[in-house]
Amino acid sequence: MTHQHTLLIKAGQTERHYWKDLWRYRELFFFLAWRDILVRYKQTAIGIAWALLRPFLTMVVFTLVFSKLAKLPSDGVPYPILVFAALLPWQFFSNAFTEAGNSLISNANMISKVYFPRLVIPASAVIVSFVDFLLSGIILVGLMLWYGFYPNWRILTLPLFIFIAFAAAMGSGLWIAALNVKYRDFRYIIPFVVQLGLYVSPVGFSSAIVPQQWRLLYSLNPMVGVIDGFRWAILGGNTQLYWDGFILSSSLILLLLITGIFYFRKTERRFADLI
């Protein structure tokens, strides 16, 4: 056996092979995501339709409440499309945040019995939510065809905003997952953040209705940048991107992701003892 590598486990020292290990376990990462998707669709009666029905109904309700009742402006875009362009990243974020936040606890058994880079677990939870995100993207395409509303060149920049949404979900998911292991109170905080976040993020309305002097402050909510970016890319036309706010939101997301990875790495060595 010539290809042996020597592993050194030393007290108080993190793995030197961590990122290499993460790469080695990349398949586990897909297997876990695959398991969660498979199990979900095996257990629920309507299966895959659930991923479509939920955002669709939310969109209908939001359109009724914000457009018909509150009579908010839509910059000449059909209101359902305005809502759905924001609902897509929001639902992705909130699902990923919830799933990733609880992922370590629900896989406690694996953590206490097998070694693998723990980062795999919340990451695969985010991937599962991403699959839902892609599925509900179909609704958006359907809506656009229905209203005869076609995007312009800006749609090509969408992957960039998807990437930012991904970073936001991952960063906050890692934080909450690691904190949840140590302080189980966070399982009560997760639904609260998700519920509140829906109202403080510009999902049901355009962030253009926020007074100009407050917009930078409003962008302290990282999802404001993500949602504005999605709308800018999908709706095209008159939609303006408030760049100062977008840059602020994106920097916050980057900060969240970096500190999230850092905190997760720092605490993960003790997960097995705590969980």
Added chain:
Amino acid sequence: MTPVISVQNLGKKYILSHQSPERYTALRDVIANGAKRTLKKFRHPFAAPENDEAHEEFWALKDINFDIQQGDRVGIIGRNGAGKSTLLKILSRITEPTVGQISIKGRVASLLEVGTGFHPELSGRENIYLNGAILGMRKAEIIRKFDEIVDFAEVEKFLDTPVKRYSSGMYVRLAFAVAAHLDPEILIVDEVLAVGDAQFQKKCLGKMEEVSQEGRTILFVSHNMAAVTKLCERGMYLSSGMLSSTGEAENVVKTYLQDSARKADIQLSERKDRQGSGLAKFSSVNILDSTQRTTESVMCGQDITIRIKLSSQTKGLTIKNPIIAIGIDDSKGLRVWHLSNESTGQYFSGIDVSNECLDFRIPKLPLVSGTYTMVLFLASNNTIIDWIQDAASFNVEQGDFYGTGKLPPPGQGCFLADYSVRMIAGHA
């Protein structure tokens, strides 16, 4: 030759919290304690910071040093809570050591539990892939060994059935089959052989032997001394977190068995892992042979006495209507016998703790050879006074139970009883 595993000064400390039964912390407590401490600092700014009396340090492992050479089969033995599982968890990188260092050469696969990550809703086929990936196999590797795994587990017919419909035997077989095909250079196994039927256990042991003949290293934790001596050539005996003996497996097992027999007499009154009101405590339990001498190992068919002594802080204490029970567990943790003065209907009005002891007389010991542990239980008028798990262990050697000069065949049956065989003519 350099060792494949080298462990130096290894130690693992746990902080035991007496406040909450759960291991995790509530944020509320952290905030409350922090606030309390700050407030205290304001009021007594020069007081030395005090230790949190609710927390206690506990060294699950301490000063562990050993080397393991390539191809060694090492059995790790010790009582429950001696640190065996902690050691395996550190070696398999599930948890980190508090002090010390380990260097490991080669790919490690650890099997601390069969079927980790198995999902009941998924089919056998799906679970093979999932479990393989969890244990660190590549997809290509799983595909290559798929048929072999299915063959070993004997579940061909049920491959597409969700594992929640599997019998527990099938479940274990499938789980072990995946793990057995890992091809690691170092295999760490914890007690998994305690499950499954005898035939499958034999198959597992065979597989492990095969693995070790290919020059791979095996670390094997078990309570089953027979399996340890059969499979392993080297042994490590852990006792209260320390390495108490290493060397040839058979010698280490012997040391362990003698040790546990000896410990029984000395430590019982000192033991803290007991339940009950504590009004009185078991202070010793001894096994006496027919000449009333204390012995460490007995033979099947021998007349023995289990003598139980009590002690109490209260002088001259008499326990009214005592119920004393002994549970006897075999090496797999199966309760094989329960003895109590309640079962035999021998009630006593009271037992004078300082003066009287209780003898359980067993004519012709009906236990087959093996290691047994005893659970002791004392109650009076529906109140549990003292209750100790693993209070003592004893060894039963093969013996001439039937008085014929022939030993009962080993490994056949789990108890012995008198019977006779008669031939009847003119019946057919």
